[in-house]
Amino acid sequence: MHKPILLAAFALMTVFPATAKPADELIPAALRVSAPDFTLTDVQGKQLTLSSYKGQVILLDFWATTCGGCKVELPWYVDFDKKYRPKGLAVIGLDMYGETPELIKPFMAKWNMNYPVAVGTDALGERFHLREMPLTLLIDRNGKIAVSHAGIVDRAAFEEAIKQLLQ
Template sequence: MFRKNKMHIMLALLTIGWLCIEPGQRLAYSKDRAQPAPDFVLTDIHGDTLRLSDFKGKVVLIDFWATWCPFCRSSIPILKSLYDEYKDKGLVIIGIALEYDQGQTLKRFAKEKQISYPLAVGTERLAAEYSAYGVPARFLINRQGEIVENFIGFREKGIFESAIKQLLQRCGNV
């Protein structure tokens, strides 16, 4: 119980700290300065190994989120739509939930919301490696495994879609 409360308090403090930063300072990554995406190995909600490096050659959108976050929940239909529309063209979406439980809540939530893209429970360390100091935080990774854009907070579908299409078009997949 203490660990669960500790994680919620930590996430709340990180979110408050993030909100106090000027918008221009929040962006750790930009299109002009692509940086290698930190690799990770997680276990998804079905018990399978989820490794970022397995998706090299694909466009990947990593979504740091939480089931208790209203903006994250509002984004689910957008991400589902993008995944359904572009998965056959080379897009992978990976949902990394910052949750205390080891997947049971997440598994029920995914079933209830009919989420078909991979989901796993992340760690504080992984979130810090990506500079994801609040949720939702999304990172767009090109086919070479580099972070080319990040999206902090709620975004409309068109914002994601424009960036995704641009990366997919570089290989003629759109």
């Protein structure tokens, strides 16, 4: 009698796996995989290569100016950047809607985004298994993915994960 309800719940968990996970736990170090490297030009015209940040903890945020969930998280990421950059955190934003630097730069100024932002590509999104936005990754100092979270992160849990990786 409960089979249809269980099947419906399983279907929802399969389609929306991020909603089934209450907090962001670090992937055990031995199970982490290397983050795919990329080189893009940021909106300021500078070269942005992910591997050049090795040795730092990286918060890699796939977002867009019109993404509602992204706007919820942006103030948190700006705060994390201010608070943890001196301890080795690098925040990088990748706009995934193909918006132009002319549109992105005023948005960055309005939201006090003082970290590098580049326009990502569909191919790059595929390499990171981007299926919904926002998508946020924490990459450890060795360039390995320690957290991959689709949807809005739990701010406190995400900050705790950042602190653990910075230790």
